[in-house]
Amino acid sequence: MRGQLTFQYTLLFSIILLIAAGLLFGILHWIIYWNIDNELQDEANRVKQYVQILHHKPQLALNSARASAEQINSLNTIFRLAQVSDAQGQLIKQSPVLSMLGFSLRPSQLKHILVERPNFYSWGAPRSEEIRFANAIIYGPQGHPYLLQIGTRLKPINDALDTFLWVLLMLLPVTIVLSAAGGSVMAARTLKPVADMTHAAQSITATNLGRRLPTRGRGDELDELAETFNAMFARLEESFQRMREFSANVSHELRTPLQAMQGETELALVSQPSMAEYRRVLESNLEEIDRLNRMIRNLLVLAQADAGEVQPRLELIDLNELVRDLVEQMQIVASARELQLRTFTSAPTPVRADSLRLRQMVLNLIDNALKYTPAGGWVEVRVERRHSAAQVQVRDSGIGISQEDLPHIFERFYRADKSRTRDGRADGCGLGLPIVKWVAEIHGGSVEVSSLPGQGSSFLVRLPLAGAA
Ligand SMILES: Nc1ncnc2c1ncn2[C@@H]1O[C@H](COP(=O)(O)OP(=O)(O)O)[C@@H](O)[C@H]1O
Ligand SMILES: [Mg+2]
Structure with missing residues (x-):
């Protein structure tokens, strides 16, 4: 039972743990990506204000003397991961880091983004270099749309998430082993009173029916079980006692008339009695025999009654x-x-x-x-x-x-x-x-x-x- 309890407990605990770990990772993943997207979107919207298309070229519309910290920040982004392409999908400007990372989209892809205008676009393989873009549309002087893409590298975050997942996976077996050990100890503690009861019950035999199982006074299921057994032992003890008394009584009741008969008969044999005296002895014996007979009949009736046979x-x-x-x-x-x-x-x-x-x-x-x-x-x-x-x-x-x-x-x-x-x-x-x-x-x-x-x-x-x- 101990092994079974431990196994069940550990299994349940492991399943819950796995589900919890999966949920935790999923939620963390979702929150981080949601934050990144939000930030990118903000960034794209902000940068959009400082970019103008002049002569088919993106220009910064920024008075450097009065640039605020926020504007400077935005510029940093532009110089890191940003690019502008025109309606034909032709790239007209790209920050150097992007080209260094080898980021390039075919004109058809760029055109597609410009037409569909999704808010975000991911590029690259998830496990290696991956870039997430927020898309924004800028209009040139003739009202031609241009695609502005502000991006961020997902690699550091993906790496961190991977590490987190690894730690989780490494911790899982450790936790499961610990829970199995804990479960085993708990099961042993829970079952200890049962073992005690077994030992106590084993030591109770017909000769010491007065012994009782220990109760712990907690009134729980095990105490109830022990009390039930104790009540049973009490009943057994009582009926054993009654049986003993009964045998003693029967022996005594049988012995008395037999002794009387024996005494009279012996006396009659040693003395030489008259015919009348013989008669008296026989009559007296008959009386005793009658008494014995009645008693045995009654005993038989009660024995049958006890056996439930009648x-x-x-x-x-x-x-x-x-x-x-x-x-x-x-x-x-x-x-x-x-x-x-x-x-x-x-x-x-x-x-x-x-x-x-x-x-x-x-x-x-x-x-x-x-x-x-x-x-x-x-x-x-x-x-x-x-x-x-x-x-x-x-x-x-x-x-x-x-x-x-x-x-x-x-x-x-x-x-x-x-x-x-x-x-x-x-x-x-x-x-x-x-x-x-x-x-x-x-x-x-x-x-x-x-x-x-x-x-x-x-x-x-x-x-x-x-x-x-
Ligand atoms: N009518 C009665 N008046 C007084 N005592 C009685 C009466 N009936 C039974 N008892 C008592 O109950 C006892 C048990 O009765 P019973 O089982 O018939 O045994 P027994 O008649 O063999 O003595 C008797 O010994 C007697 O003490
Ligand atoms: Mg009577």
């Missing part, structure tokens, strides 16, 4: 019916725990959903409500239509959730109070609510919770009403 099989379902059905199922559990389980359903509430997942979601909510409500309390499940949303609300008069726990309860393996759930009755492992949230979300819905410790909790799931969209 496409909900959508069908038209009446939410009322589904809820009524589930509540009926759970009545046995509720009465066993001495809880009142009520349901309030309303007008048909159709949703387009995967019925298995939806059942699981509502079941998880009812299960929690029953689990975290002490005997004598109540749980109520309400289905409602609100505008374009179908709502399921599961409320209980239970122990509630504290302010610190509330933001975390949808996290995997999060359980508000570990000790409280150890009593065997509350046998979940913190995967119920994450599944609730996921099911709500894959159906385009959401779940909200509000709770007061000691007074109860309320979970509200919103789903899009079928046909509403």
Whole structure:
């Protein structure tokens, strides 16, 4: 990139420089020639006043005693480069320098000038001796026109212009080399932060995701890039962290029931238990196996959810019916725990959903409500239509959730109070609510919770009403 930037910069700079040099030279050339022509014209007009044609010969009409400096100047010119010719193109007077320079025009050329009367005439080859003339017409006593030409040598000016052009051409490569060097340095300076960032990024691996790319605090594009990367690293770090915690949690949750089973089984093997004792051990093991089974099923669901593999099989379902059905199922559990389980359903509430997942979601909510409500309390499940949303609300008069726990309860393996759930009755492992949230979300819905410790909790799931969209 550095080479490319330098090349592009130098190329652009060279083109601009060339154009500028060409323009500069052209303008200079034009101004000088314009000045020369102007001056020649003035000169010719002035000299014209002092020249008379008498007897077919140009004469100076000048009182030398009263000649002004200007007049003397004009005379100088006349003696340098001037000539007079008649209407036939016959040269009748020429200053010696002109003849020495070998200046001569054919009568036809002179006649042509006299007829056409251009203001100026150039003679000679541009690179060697070149003379520029201003033309003026003088009239003789009979009114015959004569051609007066006042000239100047262009050689010194052409030489100077040539030299100037040479200097320009010599300077060009030098300037281009300098600009390339400057461009290279500039490109390197501009790209330095990118190189720094590359080095920093290379040193970041899975084990030190806490590192960040340096920003220079200028708020420019590169800082923005670094910040974007840093945000990405932060997200990566967070998900790595979550993965680590997740593995730790899974291991822990799997180990606990396995250890319990191992302990009981070993004990049963060394002591010689009665048939009833065997039965008890097997029953207890079955319970643990059941728990493990449920946990692994839930883990599988969440793993599939993470992989984005599960496409909900959508069908038209009446939410009322589904809820009524589930509540009926759970009545046995509720009465066993001495809880009142009520349901309030309303007008048909159709949703387009995967019925298995939806059942699981509502079941998880009812299960929690029953689990975290002490005997004598109540749980109520309400289905409602609100505008374009179908709502399921599961409320209980239970122990509630504290302010610190509330933001975390949808996290995997999060359980508000570990000790409280150890009593065997509350046998979940913190995967119920994450599944609730996921099911709500894959159906385009959401779940909200509000709770007061000691007074109860309320979970509200919103789903899009079928046909509403
Ligand atoms: N209805 C509720 N009343 C009080 N606490 C609840 C209720 N529902 C969930 N919680 C809290 O949220 C935590 C996470 O719930 P969940 O993911 O279903 O896990 P589990 O039920 O296995 O403990 C529970 O451990 C409990 O602390
Ligand atoms: Mg639960």
